[in-house]
Amino acid sequence: MMRLPKFRFEMPGTLAEAAAIVAENPDRTRLVAGGTDLWPNLKRRHQEAGCVVSLAKVAGIAGIAGDGATGVTIGAMTTLAEICENDMLARDYPGFVRAVRSISAPVLRNMGTIGGNLCLDTRCTYYNQNEEWRRSIGYCMKAEGTVCWVAPGSSRCWATSATDSAPVLCAIGATIKLVSTEGERVIDLAALYQDDGIDYLTKRRDEILTELRLPAVGGAKSSYWKLRRRGSIDFPVLGVGAMLELDDQGVCTRAAVWLGAVRSAPVACADAAAHLVGKKIDENVVAEAAKLARKPAAPLDNTDFVVAWRKTMVERYVDGVLRELAGLPEKVKNPRHGIACV
């Protein structure tokens, strides 16, 4: 069995204590929520920690409040399973719930939290490997090495953003609250991410994500399609989160299309969204928007499936999601792989 390295472990009861411990040495300290991402990473030694601070006992950062009429707040320590089972969320934010239901498998959703999911490390098949394996490729830029094997000429890391919930949350305009010893701030979730496989989060390492806020629904509909090999467990190879608001005439008043797993951050398909707004949505408009969505996607050979095919899938999946939201007839089948299996 692979074993964890040695580190100092803290389990504070309050947010203030947690923030204070992290502030002591932010670069050597890691937060752990459900641990479904952190523990495997530590065991494989591609992440390291002098100190790990558990948020499990911190009071007041779990639970779901509000509804679609007024907006919802979800504590960072709320488990994915709790989100899956929440009727109000399923009714008012079905795209978000579908995304969460598609995350890994039931046992992991019992442990995994929404905060952890939003801060999830980026992934790459050259990186999510044990110490000996990485030693055998001479490591890579993201941990201990200098070269990016996915794009050897590149000066940056292209590990992919793997969170399933972020694309659709960005599409509906969710915000988050960050807390540190220096105070708290609320930012757009979209602003949490940046397209760099190593520094994929914009927040400081001493900041704790405490809350996710979903805006009131209004007339918006949202959905999430996920491409993966199997009906369960697999990380997304492509995630499409979309929001569409149509008026009585079927004219689009608001739209957002976000892609996951095709860059180091969730990526907005601004051109696709702009193409939709102000138009009466029909198959041609959707098809054109789907074509425009290809551009921002930069899938590389560091996850499952073949790169060229994945790029084609961006267009097909965006087409599929938008058809679903606009109530148009299905063209691309949302396969079993695409729908979260409840």
Add this chain to the structure above:
Amino acid sequence: MTERRPTELEGQSPGGKRKGLKLIGTPHRRVDGMAKVTGQTVFADDFVAPRMVHMKLVRSTVPHARILRIDTSLAERMPGVLGVLTGESMPNTFGILPVSQDEHVLCRDLVRFVGDPVVAIAATTEEVAAEAALAVVVDYEPLPTISSVAEAIATPEPQMHDYADQGNIHKVVSMRFGDVDAGFAEADLILEDDCFFEGNTHLAMEQHATVAIPEPDGKITVYSSTQTPHYLHKAMTKVLEKPASHIRIIAAPNGGGFGGKSDPFNHEICAAKMALQLGRPVKVCLTREEVFYCHRGRHPVQMHLRTGFTRDGRMTAQHLKTALDGGAYGSYGVASTYYTGALQTVTYKLPRYQFDSIRAFTNKPPCGPKRGHGTPQPRFGFEVHLDKAAEKLGICPGELRLKNVVEPNTVTANYLKVGSIGLRKCIEAVMEGSNFKERHRKLPFGRGLGLACSSYLTGAGLPIYWNHMPHSGVQLKFDRSGGIAAFCGETEIGQGSDTVLAACIAEVLGVDLMDIRLCVADTDLTPVDLGSYSSRVTIMMGNAAIQAAERARELIAKAVAEKLELPVSRLVFADRRVFDAEDPEKGLDWPDAVIAAESKFGTLGTTGSYSPPRSPGKFRGAGVGPSPCYSYSACVLEVEVDPETGLYTVDHVWMAHDVGQSINAASVMGQIEGSIYMGLGEATMEESAFRRLPARLSNALVHKFPSLLEYKSPTFLDMPKMTTYVIEDPDPNGPFGAKEVGQGPLLPMMPALANAIYDAVGVRVDQVPIGPHMILKGLDDKAKGKPGRYGPGPFPAFDFGEPLDVPTLDEGGDGKATNNAARGLREDRGTMKIIKS
């Protein structure tokens, strides 16, 4: 999800299922079932011994190199580290086959793949051992690497092993059965195909583990997750240079094997060496990554098939070429090589047959036997090939196969003796169940049906090392309380062999399964059984058990007959009694019957053993393929393909399997469903993929993802609906008529999928696993007016030389090659008479 048809009990003949069977054929509880479902089974990793220490292997991080220097000083200084071993301590080589003794427990001067073990470290805890392992420094001088058969052909030097047939080609085989050219001349249609079957691995849930316990008298006991304790015993003896009688191997119950625990492994022998050195018990548990490095999984095989057909669909000749990517060591590879050709002839009549094959050494984990050992790859090629032929000839693929089914009790072109054959019934069952005739080629675009068949051996006819002793032995000891202890070297790997052993004895003696105490897989206490491989356990152990039980029944019957003053012939053994068939009231309870026998004969014990019948082939290579009998399967698979994406879903599988006779009907069903599952993985997603980094920057050649998350294997949610048919066509050689079921039903899954995809969208994918991009590419090509085929390029160029010529029986052959001298072979001795049927 599983839809079950009632088990079909058909075709019973006197040689098979005998009248009045009580337990055999029923679904009954497994003797190890309760322990397994309640978590009480003691697997090797569950063993704990006082003062036990933990061992880790330091494995090579380079694919091919000379070892320049090993520095363990840092590791040795770490608190808790107790022992360090390097290759110097174990100079003797080992390996499963006598012809490829090419492994060192720890590499001495060369490492041949990333994962090859170099150093062993023992420490007080697993954590310390792991940290210390990371602190070992090994300096390497890199050597050129080989990652494919083509590269192996092109790179004869430096040789990875000096015993290879040529350069880095481990094995070259070429044999011709009959006048193949004449066969092709008779054909109206000659079809050629190039196919590829990617390598994949076993993925048993249990990771290999071993605990070695030294004893005060210098002996050693080793508990290990192994499918072959007997062969491990032999390898240990050789490497440890200790008398075999001082080494005791006990196979712990295996948490799945599938062929992945059939070789003797470095970690097993090394744990024993370390235990002897430290005088303390040593445990080693592999990580999942290490299991990927042990591998011995499915060989990647490129194939070329050329087959002649008459207009009405009979086959006139076949020429098959296979090229196996063997990985870094021999393992079972020589056998695997022969197996990629041997069983082509036992399903359909192939009057003339040529088989050429090479196995290459490459700098990757060694391939070996995985469920179906060497046969799924050519079976895939053959069944896809037949689907194409059926279309070209305008014959229903089911009819084409039915037309060609081998007749029972015949000898094939390559001298395999086929006994019972239920293939016809299998084909009919799945065609009817799936409504094949009405639906094939007639479903809407995107939906398709594919049909494929297969066969597998019921136990290899020859042992791995040459000897005349039984392949399996069973010893029974009778207690005057009525208890029966059964001793047998057989190894439970989850397939249910313990229950089969108990059931065979219980049936003969009329006792309850739970009356039998099993002592199995212990080289000190149990008679040899060669191991759980080649689907040999039920037939060989079963027959040995029946013999031992029948010998006991004879003794007990004599004593009871005397006591009851009845003729022996009137006694019945049933319901834990021995009684008069004509007056069932008159009889003895089982314990009294045993007491009567013990009083008469003294302490009661019997033995039974089994050796397979000799086979008619007497040419070099004839040892691979013969079996006491062959099982047969047929499958229809329904698929739905999304033409927009190429993604597809397997909706329904109909699988019929000719098992001869079920011993435990529930286990038979389980094996069929498990085979469907494993076959689905091989067909749709499983692949042992490797990565090379850009040569100008790195010499790395690594397994792409040695992990359970990224090596994709189906989940429950990916399982189709299954309809299984158990066809019982008893074989006189099987215990109660039973044949194998553990491997055969896996084979037709892969070609059935490829054929179904063709039916759905008209794209031929001539390789597995079948990815959605392959289908989409085929569809795009078709739209551009191209053929719509996705598959490998031509077979690698290789000169096989003059084949070994063996005239067929029909041509007056006697099973011997006619050109041994020309090929530099000595005349083979054969003691078998040809059985003309």
